[in-house]
Amino acid sequence: MSTEEASTRKLILYVAGETPKSLAAISNLERICREHLPGKYRIEVIDLKKNPQLAREHKIVAIPTLVRELPIPIRKIIGDLSDEQKVLINLKVE
């Protein structure tokens, strides 16, 4: 694993269609990554309304939930990501 790959965050955001909190989570995550992790993130948005079975992989219960898959260990942030400081701490950007 290269250093660059190690520093890249692989982020998976689980949403439920276009519920208000899902839209807010997408919008907040894109803004935070753009401002604090420019070029150092990959976001995958998974719509559990379309594919509910994908919730099992990360044992998702509440939506929206953000999973930081890389770097390990996996971390979960539940909610619409409106608390920027909480998100940054969990992404270990500080």
Place this chain on the structure above:
Amino acid sequence: MRNSQEQALQSLIDDLRQRAAEAEETLAAIRDGSVDAVVVGGEGKDEVLVIGDDASAFRNFMEAMEPGAVAVDSAGRLLYSNARFRQIFAEDWDRLKGKLLSEVLPGPASQLIGKLINPDSHEAAPVSVSFLEKGVERNYLVSARPVHLGTVRGFAVTFSDLTERVRAEAAERAERIANAIIASANEAVVVCDRTLTVTHANFAAEALSTEKLVGERLDAAIPLKFPDATGILDIGELVETSLAGTPLRSIEAFAPMSPGARDVMVSAAPLNISDDEPEGCVLTLVDLSQRKKDERQMHLLMRELDHRVKNTLALVLSISKRTAASEETLEGFQGSFSGRIEALAATHNLLAGASWESLSLRQIFSAEVSPYTETGGERVNIIGADLSLYPRAAIALGLIFHELATNATKYGALSGEKGSIVLEIHPKTDAPSVEVTWTEKDGPAVKSFSRKGFGHTVIARSLSYSPHGGTTMEFEPTGVVCRIRIPASDVA
């Protein structure tokens, strides 16, 4: 063996702790409303349940709305937009969703609408904004009302298109201004469309027709006759020429059907509202009736003046010749000639002051006799009602009075200290002549003119232009008596 069992147990405990922490976090998130859906598993099949109301009914309603409509959360983030809103901003939903409304709207509108969707603001009154839509400015009335979408509090914002109403109001205002301009014009202003139908007419224009103009055909309502020299046959041709792009100015015409049958001066200009061909024609008609009447009066007066100047010059020439023939010395000629010309001038002055209409006999008498003595005093008296004389008689009488006064001064009543003159004006009757008598008294004894000079001729002939005019001289011992007959036709 025991260690490995302890490790497995510890790992299980850690896993359980992590799960318990996650479960607590999930419950807290649900409780504080930061999630709005949960995954529910049953019989090996997972399902997503949205907490609170499913917003699909709300969205379907918004989609059917004619105004543009969006739902935003308390941060102003777009949760939904209907088709009309997407059309206004030419964006698809994938590009709009989750964006802040302030990012989508242009600056000035964004600030105004931002106040409407600010939870801390109490602005609730709708605001008017305008956007460019496909390059054309359109006007919207924007209002916002609080709504609940699932667990989220936000606002429903509607954009009602007022463009047509604003345009209609602007057009109506422009129409009112145009009507006011036309109405305030002093001259007649008529606007017609390409089919010659009158669309606007002011008060002065209405006076040119016996019918209400608006809605009528112009050529029927105000038919005009043009002089041959203009090359225009009728008002329809005038309008067509104007519509073809040639403005026509100050063309004289006659409006035979207008009340009073008027002379008018017409100008026509194309009515250009857009870059396309003219939509009609604007005509102004200046009423020339008074000007024409004044011109006719002026020509009449000029001819009259010419006639009078020629007559006067002929009279002066005659006076000059006859005075020269009757006077023996140059001094005598100068005195007599000057006196007669002054007499003529005095009457002329009076006539000019009266615009050559008619003169008072008393005025003529006073003008001619006053150079010799005070009129209206002891020595000169006038009896009888005054008469008004037309110019021909007035000039003749002025010369006669001058000659009589000259003679009276030289030889008669005014030559001594005591003599007096009485002028008696007889009233006008049905007789063809009106008589005026000049009577001298208390002067030196008189005798007939020893020498009948031009003065006598003036007295005898000045009124002879009519068979009912003339004078008779009597040389009474007490003084001269002159009976003057003025043609009744020259007495007003």
